[in-house]
Amino acid sequence: MVYSFRPYLFVSPYSLYTVFLLGCLQIQLGVRPYLFVSPYSLYTVFLLGCLQIQLGVICSVGIWILSEAKLQAAQAHQTWKSPSELTEQVTTVNPESAEQYSKPLPCRLKSTPILLAAPENFNPDLRLPPSLPEPPQQNSSPPTTATEPKTPDAVLESIHTDYHYETDNFGQTNFFLEPTVQFRLRNGNKIFFKTGFNFFEQRGVKSITNFPLQVGWQGKIGQVTLQTAAGVDVFNRLPTAINLKVKVDAPISPPRVSSSGRLLSAVTISGNLEQGPYKSNARTLDNQITAWRFGPDLYWQIDRNTSLFSSLRLGSYNDGNSEVQSFSRLERKFGQFSLAANLFTWSYDRDLERASGYFSPPDFLVYNGEVAWEGDIAQFLRCRLAANLGRQRLKGEFDNANTYQTRCTVKLSPSIEADLGYSFSNVRNQETGRSAYGGNSFIGQLRVKF
Numbered sequence: 546m547v548y549s550f551r552p553y554l555f556v557s558p559y560s561l562y563t564v565f566l567l568g569c570l571q572i573q574l575g576v577r578p579y580l581f582v583s584p585y586s587l588y589t590v591f592l593l594g595c596l597q598i599q600l601g602v603i604c605s606v607g608i609w610i611l612s613e614a615k616l617q618a619a620q621a622h623q624t625w626k627s628p629s630e631l632t633e634q635v636t637t638v639n640p641e642s643a644e645q646y647s648k649p650l651p652c653r654l655k656s657t658p659i660l661l662a663a664p665e666n667f668n669p670d671l672r673l674p675p676s677l678p679e680p681p682q683q684n685s686s687p688p689t690t691a692t693e694p695k696t697p698d699a700v701l702e703s704i705h706t707d708y709h710y711e712t713d714n715f716g717q718t719n720f721f722l723e724p725t726v727q728f729r730l731r732n733g734n735k736i737f738f739k740t741g742f743n744f745f746e747q748r749g750v751k752s753i754t755n756f757p758l759q760v761g762w763q764g765k766i767g768q769v770t771l772q773t774a775a776g777v778d779v780f781n782r783l784p785t786a787i788n789l790k791v792k793v794d795a796p797i798s799p800p801r802v803s804s805s806g807r808l809l810s811a812v813t814i815s816g817n818l819e820q821g822p823y824k825s826n827a828r829t830l831d832n833q834i835t836a837w838r839f840g841p842d843l844y845w846q847i848d849r850n851t852s853l854f855s856s857l858r859l860g861s862y863n864d865g866n867s868e869v870q871s872f873s874r875l876e877r878k879f880g881q882f883s884l885a886a887n888l889f890t891w892s893y894d895r896d897l898e899r900a901s902g903y904f905s906p907p908d909f910l911v912y913n914g915e916v917a918w919e920g921d922i923a924q925f926l927r928c929r930l931a932a933n934l935g936r937q938r939l940k941g942e943f944d945n946a947n948t949y950q951t952r953c954t955v956k957l958s959p960s961i962e963a964d965l966g967y968s969f970s971n972v973r974n975q976e977t978g979r980s981a982y983g984g985n986s987f988i989g990q991l992r993v994k995f
Contacts, residue, residue, distance in 0.1 A: 696731050697731065698730065698731055699728040699729065699730050699731070699736070700728060700729045700995075701726070701727075701728055701995045702727045702728060702729045702735070702994070702995060703726075703727045703992060703993060703994045703995065704724060704725070704726050704727070704992075704993045704995075705724065705725045705727070705990060705991070705992050705993075706722070706723070706724040706725075706990065706991045706992075707721065707722070707723045707724075707725070707741075707989075707990050708721070708722055708987075708988065708989040708990065708991075709721040709722075709986070709987075709988050709989075710986070710987045710988075711984065711985070711986040711987075712984070712985065713974075713975075713982070713983075713984040714982070714983055714984070715748070715975065715977065715980075715982075716746075716747060716748035717746070717747045717748070717826050717827070717975075718744070718745070718746040718747070719743075719744075719745055719746075719824070719826065720743060720744040720745075721741065721743045722741050722742050722743070723739060723740070723741030723742075723743070723757065724739070724740065724741060725737050725738070725739040726738045726739075732764075733764075733765075734762065734763060734764035734765075735762070735763045735764075736760070736761065736762050736763075737760070737761045737763075737774075738759070738760055738761075739757065739758070739759040739760075739761070739774075739776070740756065740757065740758050740759075741756070741757050742754070742755075742756060743755035743756075743757065743824070745824070745826060745827035745830055746827055747826050747827035747828055749828075750827040750828045750831050751782070751827075751831070752827060753780060753781065753782065753783065753827050753830050753831065754780065754781040755778055755779070755780050755781075755822075755824070755830075756778070756779040756780075757776065757777075757778050757779075757788070758776045758777050758778075758779065759774050759775065759776030759788065760774065760775060760776060761773065761774030761775075761790075762774070768795065768796055768799075769793060769794065769795045770793070770794040770795075771791075771792075771793055772790070772791070772792040772793075772794075773789075773790070773791050773792075774789065774790045774791075775787070775788070775789045775790075776788050776789075778821065778822050780830070783830065783831070783833060784833070786821065786822045786833075786835060787820075787821070788819075788820065788821030788822065789818075789819070789820050789821065790817075790818070790819045790820075790821075791817070791818040791819075792815060792816070792817050792818075793815065793816045794813055794814075794815045795813070795814055795815070796811065796812070796813050797812040797813065797814055798810070798811060798812045799811070800813075800846070803849070807849060808846050808849070809846070809848070809849050810846050810847070810848065810849075811844070811845075811846040812843075812844070812845050812846070813843075813844045814841060814842070814843050814844075815841060815842040815843075815844075816839075816840075816841055817838070817839060817840060817841070817842065817858075818837075818838075818839045819836075819837070819838045819839070820835065820836070820837045820838075821835060821836070822834070822835050823835060823836045823862070823903060825902070825903045825904070825974075826902060826903070827902075828901075828902030828903075829901060829902035829903040831902070832864075832900075832901050832902050833863075834862060834863060834864060834901050834902070834903060835862070835863045836860050836861065836862045836863070837860065837861045837862075838858050838859070838860045838861075839858070839859055840856065840857040840858040840859050841856075841857055842854070842855070842856045843855045843856075850877060850878040850879070851875075851876070851877050851878075852875075852876050853873070853874070853875050853876075854872075854873070854874045855871075855872070855873040855874075856871065856872045856873075857869075857870070857871050858870040858871070862901075864897060864900070864901050865895075866893055866894055866895050866897050866901070866905060867893070867894045868891065868892065868893045868894070868905070869890075869891075869892050870890070870891045870892075871888075871889070871890045871891075872887070872888070872889045872890075873887070873888045874886070874887050874888075876915075881918055881919055881920040882916070882917065882918050883915075883916075883917045883918075883919070884914070884915065884916060884917075885914070885915040885917070886912075886913075886914055886915075887911075887912065887913050887914075887915060887933065887935070888911075888912045889909075889910070889911040889912070890909070890910050890911075891906060891909040891910075892906065892907060892908055892909065893905040893906060893907060895907075898975065898976055904973070904974050904975045904976070906939055906940070906976075907940070908938070908939070908940060908941070909937070909938070909939050909973075910937065910938040911935065911936070911937040911938075911946050911972055912935050912936060912946075913933045913934055913935020913936070913946055913947075913948070914933070914934060914935060915931055915932065915933045916931070916932055917929060917930065917931035917932075918930050918931075922953070924956075925955060925956040925957075926953060926954070926955055926956070927953065927954045928951065928952065928953040928954075929950070929951070929952050929953075930950070930951050931948075931949070931950045931951075932947075932948070932949050932950075933946075933947060933948040933949075933950075934946075934947055935947070937972055937973065939973060944971075945971065946971065946972050947970070947971055947972075948968060948969070948970040948971075948972060949968065949969045949970075950966065950967070950968040951966065951967050951968070952964060952965065952966035952967075952988070953965050953966075960993060960994045960995070961991075961992070961993050961994075962991075962992045963989065963990070963991050963992070964988075964989055964990045964991075964992075965987075965988075965989050966986075966987070966988040966989065967985070967986070967987055967988075968985070968986050968988070969983065969984065969985050969986075970983075970984055970986075971983045971984075
């Protein structure tokens with residue numbers, strides 16, 4: 546979700562992009578980061594979180610080095626999947642234009658766990674295309690002999706570090722920094738280990754820090770792709786909470802891919818189940834709100850330039866509330882340009898924002914149209930610009946709903962890429978009365994492939 550900066554925080558987008566990129570590189574290299582992105586309290590807890598992330602990354606790399614003698618015969622798989630959506634295969638590059646496989650951007654910037662609010666839904670990253678079939682493995686080499694090294698049990702494939710900093714004009718700040726280490730097993734399945742540091746600040750509530758720990762697995766059963774993940778969320782002043790996620794992807798029709806690697810047609814349906822703390826803001830966490838969410842996703846690649854994504858979520862909260870949430874997006878590409886229509890609905894059984902802290906509208910509707918451009922600025926730089934113009938309705942009253950996004954992917958080396966994104970939106974995520982709502986969000990990801 547997207548929010549605007551508080552008056553006492555003076556950070557330009559360009560300077561924040563620079564320090565974020567340097568900070569992420571320092572984290573991967575195990576160097577102490579000095580990153581100033583918020584008031585002194587945020588800076589202090591961020592340093593402590595980064596130290597924890599450094600230790601986690603160092604331990605992971607240490608394990609990999611100790612088993613180097615066994616792993617040296619293996620080559621890292623040439624494709625990767627993002628930690629947020631492990632089933633989304635990328636052939637060359639990719640993020641927010643998910644339906645085009647020939648030359649999209651390479652990242653999948655995931656939204657806040659358990660949070661599927663309107664501003665996040667308008668991010669095309671949430672469209673989930675089917676996985677492209679992997680090319681058949683060549684088996685022309687002679688049989689393995691005793692003198693040849695054995696196939697390793699696991700190969701370190703990638704380390705992804707996700708960054709998300711958001712704030713609004715009502716004193717709310719959310720900060721997420723989460724690295725994910727991913728391994729490929731001998732049988733082709735994948736496992737990943739995720740940790741990180743999250744910070745939540747809000748007026749009238751004591752700040753909260755969160756250290757997520759999660760272990761996940763992905764594999765295939767016939768044509769069905771199964772993903773599971775489970776872990777715990779450790780807080781500085783709240784009880785530890787359990788989180789879990791299960792996702793099943795099943796192709797209704799096999800994907801057809803052109804000789805250039807571009808998806809021509811496919812229909813895929815997904816089933817999703819999630820449970821965990823509702824990380825919308827500090828007040829919601831302070832009230833120890835958790836949620837179950839489940840529902841299907843449908844992705845239809847109509848032709849090589851047209852796609853449809855639709856999602857339905859049913860939610861049940863531990864405070865007795867329940868929700869129904871839906872999102873649909875139809876997109877058509879015209880070379881480097883694209884047009885899209887978005888429709889989002891959200892309704893709760895009861896409005897408990899004052900009691901529980903989270904936005905729980907009884908009737909919320911957002912619809913808009915999007916115009917976007919995506920292309921190469923340089924050989925190492927690819928960017929996307931998008932503008933969404935539409936309307937939002939809350940409790941029977943209509944208002945404008947506008948979102949502006951920009952995001953660039955920088956290829957630092959053949960194995961290192963970084964995504965930097967900024968967006969502004971006035972789509973609400975809380976009750977504001979007659980006061981105008983506006984917000985900014987900085988999102989990034991650093992990917993290191995092995």
